[in-house]
Amino acid sequence: MRNGRKIKDTLYEQVARIGKAFSSPKRLEVIELLSQGEKSVERLAQEASISVKLVSAHLRELRTAQLVETRREGKNIYYRLADKAVADLWVQVHRLAENRLEELQSALQKIASQPGDLVPSDRENLMKAARKGEIVVLDVRPAEEYLTAHLPFARSIPLDELRQRLSELPRDRSIVAYCRGPYCLMAVDAVELLSKEGYRAVHLREGVAEWASEAR
């Protein structure tokens, strides 16, 4: 009975191409950014705090693994995830990391131990309250990202504009702020600002991708 070593080796090698795409911290950050919607190379570089050249190299990796696709608009090239399953995989990878790695758990707790986190378990209740208007769900990401996709009932005020637009928010209801996901600090900052200004605010760690991923 054949052992099929050669065949098997090529099969696992191919799958490893996908795994490799998820094995570098910066590349993961790029994937997370792209799961918020398409972005230009320059924009990705800014957001991930790396050089354009480096982000371009990471994008090439992702492109050869067939995980991203491009579109040209004028001088800019816009990248997007080639498949929703890529964002889902990102969510599943970081969830597993959060479940298994104590170092990650404690690092996450340091981010926002002061203002109360909203546990994701009361998803149902959160939506019920949002539907009734008992709370305000606030999306503090840049406006384009909100336009690409956002949580149900969410209202958009990008973090940059929050200070000027405070008056749009009610003082008598809780504000639940969210951003790109658990590794994005915009919602944390938003909650900090809102709390200082006397609003009742909490932050939701989940982003759109986490919300959309069915598996818990």
Add this chain to the structure above:
Amino acid sequence: MRNGRKIKDTLYEQVARIGKAFSSPKRLEVIELLSQGEKSVERLAQEASISVKLVSAHLRELRTAQLVETRREGKNIYYRLADKAVADLWVQVHRLAENRLEELQSALQKIASQPGDLVPSDRENLMKAARKGEIVVLDVRPAEEYLTAHLPFARSIPLDELRQRLSELPRDRSIVAYCRGPYCLMAVDAVELLSKEGYRAVHLREGVAEWASEAR
């Protein structure tokens, strides 16, 4: 407003530990084997066709990423996945690879273009037929793996024993053979043998882990 580079870097670094665990072909093969149930180091080395030392090194990687746990029994140390989510992640990674990478698709087709594959879409019908006894679902993995978990209604005849135990199988019904998943060749071999001997046999690419993973 802070940018939180340092914090972010550590967060993505942690998640990348999980990604790295899935970035080497041999390690993926080990993960797949472990998703069939716990195995000794030696056994893993045999199955993956690598040295004990090398498999031990890969296991160490998996252990530091907290993805596996060990148990000692006599002289042997048995490894198992630390969480069902690890097997789920393996399934999701290889599915994404199959969807995105043409090279993988064509390599998979070469394996078994002759005997008809059973598309996984008729999962419902397959189970209905199995329940009624219209078909025989045959698990050709080693017996321990069958004992750890198997598909509903499946009967176990390990590939090694198949030739001697042919008489246990009916000639008037279709036999659907499966093994560890799409990269395992045991079911292919089983179908080849059965077909030669005049049985009606097809092979199912999914294994227990794929079957158990809800997301399609």
Add this chain to the structure above:
DNA sequence: TAATCATTCCAAATATTATTAGAATATTGG
């Protein structure tokens, strides 16, 4: 207690990957 066996640890050799710099390409706007 010694001998044996499975496994891990350590260190070295090789192969791969991440990152940076400089040259090349493609597009727009004049």
Add this chain to the structure above:
DNA sequence: CCAATATTCTAATAATATTTGGAATGATTA
């Protein structure tokens, strides 16, 4: 067509990862 800009490509270096061999560990059995 030319100049300006965004991005990629190529090549080089620094950093990591994989693989292999030899020594060490730790439990079991005689």
